[in-house]
Structures are given as C-alpha cells and as structure tokens.
Amino acid sequence: MISCEQAAIICNKSQYHEASFLEKIKFRIHLFVCKACAGFTKKNTQLTALCEKAQLQQLSEEDKRLMKKELENKF
Amino acid sequence: MILTKKSMTTHQLQPDTWVDLYADYLFNYAMARVSDAEIAKDLVQETFFAGLKSAKNYKGTAAERTWLIAILKRKVIDYYRKINSKKGKAEVRINYNSNSDSDGDWLEEQVADPFSLKENDAVENRELGLAIQECISKLPKKQSRVFTMKTIQGISTEDICKELGINPSNLWVMVHRARTALMGCLNENWFRV
Structure with missing residues (x-):
C-alpha cells in the first residue's frame, strides 16, 4: 500500500501522462480506500482541464531576458 | 531612480x-x-x-x-x-446569407447567431487564462518556473531537470506544491466570483 504523499505524486504524474502502468495500478487501489485522495484527484484533474481550456500563453525566457535588458537601458 | x-x-x-x-x-x-x-x-x-x-x-x-x-x-x-x-x-464585415436553400426570415437568421455561444466561451476562457496567470504569479519563483515549463511550454521532465539542475523527485514535489497552491488560489478567485 502506498502513502498519500506517493499517491499525490502519481496523481500529478498522470496529469502529464507520465505515470507508469504499475504506478497507475497502485494509485487505483489507493483511491479505492482513500476518500481524501479521491477528492484531491478530482480537483487536480479539474485544474488540468482548466489549464487546457484557458490556452495559456507565455513569453519565452529569451523574450523576457531581452525585455529586461531593454527596460534597464531606460532606467 | x-x-x-x-x-x-x-x-x-x-x-x-x-x-x-x-x-x-x-x-x-x-x-x-x-x-x-x-x-x-x-x-x-x-x-x-x-x-x-x-x-x-x-x-x-x-x-x-x-x-x-x-x-x-x-x-x-x-x-x-x-x-x-x-x-x-x-x-x-457583414455576411449576407446568399444560400438559396435558406428561405427563412432574413432578420431572424441574423439574430439567431449560432456562434454566439462560442463567443461567450472565448470571453470566459480569456478571463480564466488571466485568473490562472494571476495565481501562477503568486507562486514562489522556482515553483512557477517548473509549473509553467511543464504545463504551458510542455517541456519533458528530463529536459527541465537538466536545465534547472534538479532531479525528477524534486521536480514532482515542486509540481505538487504548485498545483496544490493553484487549486486553492483558483478556488478563491475563479469559482467563487
């Protein structure tokens, strides 16, 4: 039986499709008996869905570095 | 200054x-x-x-x-x-309906815009995006870095570890803290508005 901490890590890995088959099985068994982790999993999956829906955009680190440099030149 | x-x-x-x-x-x-x-x-x-x-x-x-x-x-x-x-x-841009098989009321067709629902979705998604971004900005710097690299930029675990000089278990702990904080933050700022 895995601990809740371990279950949470597997849950997070699953959000990025990086949990192994064995991990998934251990995780399923844990969820079966642990209501708290089942709740966490539901919320965590919801967060993944929200992030996908929002289509987040981000500036690259390089863009930010240049931006900082340009801004500092004006100080 | x-x-x-x-x-x-x-x-x-x-x-x-x-x-x-x-x-x-x-x-x-x-x-x-x-x-x-x-x-x-x-x-x-x-x-x-x-x-x-x-x-x-x-x-x-x-x-x-x-x-x-x-x-x-x-x-x-x-x-x-x-x-x-x-x-x-x-x-x-005005799109006059020139389709011959749509012989209904012209005005009614213009009013009943089948895309209006989609438009609302787009607006909601923009606001959601800003709400998430705001929550990310409240995270400790290293956590937000790991989370955005993983979630927004979709960089592999291996590459992130290499770039930041951490090991995979460090990474997953940081992802876990970031995600837990984001859930709490969004719960307050997005679901309860």
Missing part, C-alpha cells in the same frame, strides 16, 4: 521586477485582444517603457499591476487606431 512615496499609500513602483512579475500576465491580456504574439509582445514592452516614463505620476493608490494594465489598455486602443487609420477606416 527616484520614486514618489507618500506616507498614506502602500504601493510603490519597482520597475526592476516588472518583467518577472507581470510580463506573462500582461502578455496574456494583450494576446486576448490582438491575437498576434509579436504584436502582443511589443505592446507589453511599450507598456513597460510608458510605465517607466510616467512613474512620477504614479500616486500609489492602485496596485502596480492594475496601473500597468491601465497603460496596456491605452496601448491596445492606440494600436487599433493606428491600423484603422492606415486602412482609412475600420473593417466591417
């Missing part, structure tokens, strides 16, 4: 932290309005310049980010003014 500071106010400008703290938030805001990454990037940069230039007018009544967003709003308006004056006039 000399900044005005009044004893009554709590806000103060710190331009050296702007890029780290607000660039992504402002970028998302601009992207939702101009839908072109290059233009959005330029608008953000111009916003920072303008903010620096008018720093002496900052009274400290609004939070730094709110103040920067107000400047960005002006920049977006200016941008549309400029491209419209280039073309001579605003672009207006």
